[in-house]
Amino acid sequence: MDKEAIIQKLQEKAVALLQGNPSHFLVDIRIKPTNNFKIFIDGDNGVGIDDLVKYNRALYKQIEEEGLFPDGDFSLEVSSPGLDEPLKLxxxxxxxxxxxxxxxxxxxxxxxxxxxxxxxxxxxxxxxxxxxxxxxxxxxxxxxxxxxxxxxxxxx
The missing domain is CATH 2.30.30.100 (SH3 type barrels.)
Structure with a gap:
């Protein structure tokens, strides 16, 4: 599966996951060549660490269950964009x-x-x-x- 297809799949999963909390929204998804996925989630009033951990666990589980990476050779980071990240949306x-x-x-x-x-x-x-x-x-x-x-x- 190519990089764009993976990003599209992850985007769909993240957006579906965020529907439970409409004040949270997906900002960006980045992939490094080592299959390190960085997903940035923000919120109208910020997003707490507990929510980020919940999103990370849910997405990780979905990726594993679908077998997107059969060898398990991927890592997933879910965070809010820091102050060093430019505004995108x-x-x-x-x-x-x-x-x-x-x-x-x-x-x-x-x-x-x-x-x-x-x-x-x-x-x-x-x-x-x-x-x-x-x-x-x-x-x-x-x-x-x-x-x-x-x-x-x-x-x-």
Missing amino acids: HRQYHKNTGRNVEVTQLDGQKTEGELFSVADDAIVVAEIRGKGKKTERIEHTILLETIKTTKIQIKF
Whole structure:
């Protein structure tokens, strides 16, 4: 079975499993050449470790029962996307409204600021420039189709 067919099967299984909790959603599936599967699941209000363990066990059992890898030569990781993972789905943008982000557009332009709002086709990032009395707030509207990556930024 080729890589795309395996991803498709895993995607179907994961989506079916998540139907029991509509606030959780599939973000991405990655396969390494060593048959190491990484499945990223997120939630509108986050996803707990207990849920991730439950999903991992259920998916692992289904893969074994179907005999997708008769030799058992695979590993499965189910996790939530960490802060180092870019936002991929529209739903993730909504979830992260109010957080600081760095948006890189297809033309290489970068914008940092607060993810202020999310529409169907664009986001608004509010950038603060200057200090003290010279502080100004600039709102950048960025079309989703022009975004290469959006990453959450942690400010200390």
